[in-house]
Amino acid sequence: MSNPDGLLVDVAAMVESEHCNQMSLTVVTGGAVITGRLAPEAVWRQRVAEVLKDSDRLGPFSGIFMASSAPAHPDRAEPPTHLHFHVARILQGSVGIPETGGMYRIAIKDVSAWTVGDFSYSDQ
Numbered sequence: 001m002s003n004p005d006g007l008l009v010d011v012a013a014m015v016e017s018e019h020c021n022q023m024s025l026t027v028v029t030g031g032a033v034i035t036g037r038l039a040p041e042a043v044w045r046q047r048v049a050e051v052l053k054d055s056d057r058l059g060p061f062s063g064i065f066m067a068s069s070a071p072a073h074p075d076r077a078e079p080p081t082h083l084h085f086h087v088a089r090i091l092q093g094s095v096g097i098p099e100t101g102g103m104y105r106i107a108i109k110d111v112s113a114w115t116v117g118d119f120s121y122s123d124q
Contacts, residue, residue, distance in 0.1 A: 003109070004108040004109045004111075005108070005111065005114070008083075009080060009108060011025070012079075012082075012083055012108060013079055015039070015040055016040050016041065019042075019043065020040070021038065021040070021086065022037065023037060023038045024037050024116065025038055025083070025085075025114060025115070025116060025117070026118055026119050027083065027106060027111045027113070027114040028111065028112050028113040028114070029106050029110045029111050029112065030110065033091040033119070034088055035088060035089055035119045036085040036087050036088025036089060036104070036118055037088070038084060038085060039084050040084070041082070041084050043086075044084035044085075044105070045065045045066065046065070047086060048062075048103050049062040049063075049065035049066045050062075051103070052065065081108055082105050082106060082107055083104075083105070083108060084103075084104075084105055085105075085106065086101070086103050087101035088102055088103070089101055089102065091119060
């Protein structure tokens with residue numbers, strides 16, 4: 001979307017303001033279908049940093065994700081520009097990749113379609 005969907009921006013803003021990670025969402029972006037739960041950016045960054053910190057090769061990158069993402073002026077917070085998914089999967093046919101769920105950051109302006117809820121998939 002060249003102009004981000006205002007309703008989707010409102011959903012992302014509510015997740016950010018409530019610091020809630022229970023909103024399930026499925027989006028289409030760049031031809032990929034991604035399904036999972038939204039997380040506030042700060043929570044998402046912290047989790048990514050924890051994963052990176054435990055890696056011998058990627059540990060030095062953890063500090064980048066630990067950097068504060070809070071707006072400079074809380075009273076004049078900008079609307080969110082990205083969705084932060086955790087426990088998310090890319091749907092490919094009847095398979096979700098990765099099986100355990102991943103951490104994805106998606107620009108709201110790049111979402112071409114979306115729906116509330118996550119899609120299930122099975123081997124049957």
